[in-house]
Amino acid sequence: MPDDIAEVYRTTYAALVRFLYRKVWDIERAEDLAQEAFARALVHRPASLRGWLFVVAANMARDEARRAVRERHHLTLLRSAPPEQAPSSDDVVEAETERARVQAALEQLTPRDREVLLLWDAGLSYEAIAAHTGLARGAIGTTLARARRRLVSAFEEGRQGEHVARG
């Protein structure tokens, strides 16, 4: 009996959006992709639904990233000025700055380390992460340790770098 899809939807949707958001960095795209993953799950009825959703989501995000690179290339050809941002409060700016720092730090991780970290954060067990990534289960702890250390140090370096640049 495959997992009850409504139950998985209820418990996993937010985690899947979060997982996707940290890949595409666009909440609407992340939601669209999460919905599409569930829509595909309804058709495919995979046996291990939760793990399957993350695999499909990761693949879609990868395609999405490739497409985004192409489109960005087009856009820069079409117009050189960035779109004007809506005025925002200090809090929003601050939160956005922090988010951007974490994004920059995450992007310094190797793809594999980042994937393992994001899957763990999405609530998958070591077992499930191992199945997803093809790593040995015993290697997950080491990978996570490295990913966490790298994330924290990259974040701190980024912040110090900004201070130096500013001051």
Added chain:
Amino acid sequence: MNMSHVDEGTLHAYLDGELGAEEAPGVAAHLTQCPACRARLEEERALIARADELLGLAAPPARAVPAFRPGDLKPLARLWWQVRWPLAWAATVLVALGVGMYVATPRVAPVASLADRVERGAAPVAAVPEPAAPAPLGRAPERRAARSEVPAAHPALPPRAAPHAAREDQPTARARADLAVQADSLAAVENASLERQETASAAAPPRAARLQAPPTAPVGYALFEGAPYVIERSPLDRDSARALLGADPYVVPDLAVRGIYRARVIGYSAVVVVEQALDSSRVVAVMTGRPASAQRSAVVVTGAERVDSVAAMATAGRLAPSARQDSIARARQAAAPRPTPAASHLQVEVRGPLSSDSLAALRRLVQPLRP
């Protein structure tokens, strides 16, 4: 045990509660004897907390909008057509399924609600009232969602909102009657158990100390004050739970421990769920959580009317969310802060589909699990 020092990866697996039952005791034994490794353990614990915190900063913005939006004018045409057809088809099946199952079991609620949401385009999730009082643990996702302006707009909401909508759409007198009976009898049984517990004392060793392996390795989901959390597949032993939490998990004394599990809750670096049997067919879950950033913990007791597996805990949440939330609120008020010398930073919460008196009584009883 004089094993060699514990490597970094093993420490992380240990702290994540992911070390196998064959490895964890050895590591725990080594840690008691090796100050150097203990110091490293604390460093790694802090690292994990910091990494979780950073990931929390990069959480997506809070969004109330669930899966499918009516009248969405954004250029989603391609996705809309891909998504809508399979879901519309599934909705038909689920509705048919749901009507049949609703009478038999309350588990149909999310099934019907998913279908319902698909049918109407989108459930007006923002209109669903917030619980009376947000719990510390429940607030965690909001805290992580980097200064979200609208607390009600957290993505965790849509899934939780679904049962409300479904229940309102399909009120069934019989289901409500069943619910009332179940809640009452549970409260009665539980009160009896508490009285029995006061009379029975030091004569027998506390049953809580005896760990019974669950017949199956349950996997399931339950509501953690609105925030979905995930019970991980493998049961923990007490040492792993202790290592995961950095403290003893809380239990209701004198109730048999059926199993210890790790749960993942956003904003918490560690959450341990201890399932305890009230009687042969009823289980409560005592949840002890350690917040990811602040050095605070919280304990939640969730009652369930018939728990064969942890999955049924979610059912308890669905049966009477409003009554349950009220009870929670009352229990929280009724429960005086209880100083725990070993861990004065711990917060204790009681919840479940029980009377507020019972919840408060359970809440006063929880104690750290001792070996």
